[in-house]
Amino acid sequence: MGYAEMAVFGEAAPYLRRPERERIETQNRPFDAKTAVFVVDPKELFVKGTLQSKEGSKAIAKTNAGQVVTVKDNEVFPMNPPKFDKIEDMAMMTHLNEAAVLYNLKERYAAWMIYTYSGLFCVTVNPYKRLPVYKQEVVVAYRGKKRQEAPPHIFSISDNAYQFMLTDRENQSILITGESGAGKTVNTKRVIQYFATIAGSGDRKKDISPSGKLHGNLEDQIISANPLLEAFGNAKTVRNDNSSRFGKFIRIHFGTSGKLSSADIETYLLEKSRVTFQLAAERSYHIFYQIMSNKKPELIETLLITTNPYDYPFISQGEICVASIDDSEELMATDSAIDILGFTGEERIGIYKLTGAVMHYGNMKFKQKQREEQAEPDGTEVADKAAYLMGLNSADLLKVYNSIGALAKSVYEKMFLWMVLRINQMLDTKQPRQFFIGVLDIAGFEIFDFNSLEQLCINFTNEKLQQFFNHHMFVLEQEEYKKEGIEWEFIDFGMDLAACIGLIEKVSSNSYVLSQACTCKKKNHPLLNSQWASSPSLKKNVCFPRHQTPPSKTSCMTNILENPTTSRNPSLSKARQRHTFPWCTMLASWTTASQAG
Ligand SMILES: Nc1ncnc2c1ncn2[C@@H]1O[C@H](COP(=O)(O)OP(=O)(O)OP(=O)(O)O)[C@@H](O)[C@H]1O
Numbered sequence: 227m228g229y230a231e232m233a234v235f236g237e238a239a240p241y242l243r244r245p246e247r248e249r250i251e252t253q254n255r256p257f258d259a260k261t262a263v264f265v266v267d268p269k270e271l272f273v274k275g276t277l278q279s280k281e282g283s284k285a286i287a288k289t290n291a292g293q294v295v296t297v298k299d300n301e302v303f304p305m306n307p308p309k310f311d312k313i314e315d316m317a318m319m320t321h322l323n324e325a326a327v328l329y330n331l332k333e334r335y336a337a338w339m340i341y342t343y344s345g346l347f348c349v350t351v352n353p354y355k356r357l358p359v360y361k362q363e364v365v366v367a368y369r370g371k372k373r374q375e376a377p378p379h380i381f382s383i384s385d386n387a388y389q390f391m392l393t394d395r396e397n398q399s400i401l402i403t404g405e406s407g408a409g410k411t412v413n414t415k416r417v418i419q420y421f422a423t424i425a426g427s428g429d430r431k432k433d434i435s436p437s438g439k440l441h442g443n444l445e446d447q448i449i450s451a452n453p454l455l456e457a458f459g460n461a462k463t464v465r466n467d468n469s470s471r472f473g474k475f476i477r478i479h480f481g482t483s484g485k486l487s488s489a490d491i492e493t494y495l496l497e498k499s500r501v502t503f504q505l506a507a508e509r510s511y512h513i514f515y516q517i518m519s520n521k522k523p524e525l526i527e528t529l530l531i532t533t534n535p536y537d538y539p540f541i542s543q544g545e546i547c548v549a550s551i552d553d554s555e556e557l558m559a560t561d562s563a564i565d566i567l568g569f570t571g572e573e574r575i576g577i578y579k580l581t582g583a584v585m586h587y588g589n590m591k592f593k594q595k596q597r598e599e600q601a602e603p604d605g606t607e608v609a610d611k612a613a614y615l616m617g618l619n620s621a622d623l624l625k626v627y628n629s630i631g632a633l634a635k636s637v638y639e640k641m642f643l644w645m646v647l648r649i650n651q652m653l654d655t656k657q658p659r660q661f662f663i664g665v666l667d668i669a670g671f672e673i674f675d676f677n678s679l680e681q682l683c684i685n686f687t688n689e690k691l692q693q694f695f696n697h698h699m700f701v702l703e704q705e706e707y708k709k710e711g712i713e714w715e716f717i718d719f720g721m722d723l724a725a726c727i728g729l730i731e732k733v734s735s736n737s738y739v740l741s742q743a744c745t746c747k748k749k750n751h752p753l754l755n756s757q758w759a760s761s762p763s764l765k766k767n768v769c770f771p772r773h774q775t776p777p778s779k780t781s782c783m784t785n786i787l788e789n790p791t792t793s794r795n796p797s798l799s800k801a802r803q804r805h806t807f808p809w810c811t812m813l814a815s816w817t818t819a820s821q822a823g
């Protein structure tokens with residue numbers, strides 16, 4: 227595709243491919259292939275320079291800034307000729323080295339070209355600003371084009387998956403991976419937008435539900451699942467104002483002719499600890515602050531709450547406002563998603579009430595019984611409010627005094643899982659399904675000063691996925707080369723954490739010790755001194771540090787032990803059995819479905 231044909235991309239064209247004029251200009255730039263190099267630099271990582279000489283294991287180079295440096299000979303990397311500048315597929319480079327890859331991505335990013343291919347992968351750099359590259363005309367322009375026929379884009383990846391599905395008659399999956407804040411969720415939404423546009427019914431008619439509310443069509447419903455799940459499963463973290471605190475695998479199902487037929491969502495590892503605890507620079511789940519924005523005053527009244535988050539300790543340990551988020555606007559988006567998806571009026575209010583109950587829990591007060599180690603309720607006013615919202619008897623609720631945090635987390639998690647279940651029921655149209663395209667968007671890898679067991683699980687999942695990815699994309703590919711008799715030197719592609727993964731995976735021993743330790747919650751638990759915790763691999767990698775100094779064994783493991791016992795509390799289970807709506811309906815359907823599953 228020449229630049230003249232780029233007109234179909236409209237306003238997006240300059241963000242997708244560099245202009246012809248620039249390509250010609252760079253080609254004419256003087257270049258000496260023998261001496262043009264990248265040199266390691268303590269500040270910039272790599273800088274451009276000219277190789278002056280090589281003696282033994284040393285190399286002398288002059289940087290473009292005029293500094294003469296002596297480095298190891300493996301710290302200078304050959305540069306690609308100018309015709310490769312801002313290349314769209316980095317697999318085409320003559321010299322494929324880290325410096326050349328980073329330089330290319332940086333140059334493209336400087337021109338706001340955020341998508342670049344690297345062989346089979348599409349690399350994306352977060353622009354942190356709205357680019358006109360996802361407009362309807364761009365969707366249309368990518369439709370039906372082969373990968374090499376158009377500039378790199380997530381739409382091209384999506385369209386190719388769709389075409390392969392139809393021609394090979396095989397299910398496809400798109401794996402989106404990267405650190406927290408990299409743009410996984412944004413790109414996942416773009417993939418879904420693409421399929422909703424190209425394979426949707428296009429019928430904008432809305433159905434009227436039995437409750438008289440407007441439901442969206444399937445495309446609208448698939449798209450609406452995101453704002454709802456994000457309101458309850460995303461939060462501001464140190465690295466991302468809208469960080470997904472759960473993983474999801476969305477399957478979009480298509481009929482034989484390639485039309486959308488239904489969808490379903492699987493979620494993983496919702497970070498429950500956030501419901502009762504936040505770091506100073508973070509926030510709990512968006513929904514709490516959306517409700518308190520007072521955009522819908524009737525909710526404040528129904529939930530018996532105030533509009534001041536500081537009145538609720540569970541949700542006000544960190545920040546309460548996020549500059550980039552308008553909580554009132556987001557509340558309207560959440561509420562409209564609930565309608566489009568087709569929740570009933572009773573379910574809708576049930577969701578809000580349970581959220582309100584969780585907020586009240588943090589205010590329940592207990593005092594020590596005289597001459598006893600046990601605690602007893604100190605007043606019933608708050609419990610009365612929470613019990614009313616949950617449809618429970620307040621006396622039953624007060625029996626869970628030693629597990630109020632566990633109750634909050636458990637109620638919140640079960641409500642979240644119940645919502646996913648209901649969303650899946652609504653996205654299941656019963657239309658015939660032939661194939662699916664799956665999109666995996668997991669919670670990003672992170673290292674905090676305080677690493678909970680949940681963070682260990684998230685990091686473990688990321689590492690495991692990365693190993694799977696490396697294995698399939700590189701190791702198996704190399705074996706294919708060998709089979710074909712291609713001369714090839716085997717390269718170890720980042721399987722260095724395999725030992726640590728193996729260690730944690732030894733479920734029978736390690737998980738048991740860990741769960742025992744978490745149950746006892748003793749800071750000096752024998753686990754901390756165990757052989758397992760002292761193993762060099764775990765010491766180094768339990769938090770899977772990549773770019774930071776590993777936290778000490780003790781701090782890391784102690785934090786893991788902070789994970790509280792969940793809701794296996796007899797009083798709590800009894801309380802659950804004597805409930806009315808909404809707790810009852812939600813939990814009952816969740817339990818039945820999860821048992822069936
Ligand atoms: N393509 C894009 N265009 C514009 N802004 C983007 C794009 N990708 C990401 N962003 C910005 O970066 C923010 C973080 O992106 P996103 O939430 O997708 O990260 P993530 O990889 O899902 O992180 P986490 O693992 O924390 O969930 C978004 O809220 C958005 O502001």
Ligand SMILES: [Mg+2]
Pocket residue numbers: 410411412468469470667668669670
């Ligand atoms: Mg995300």
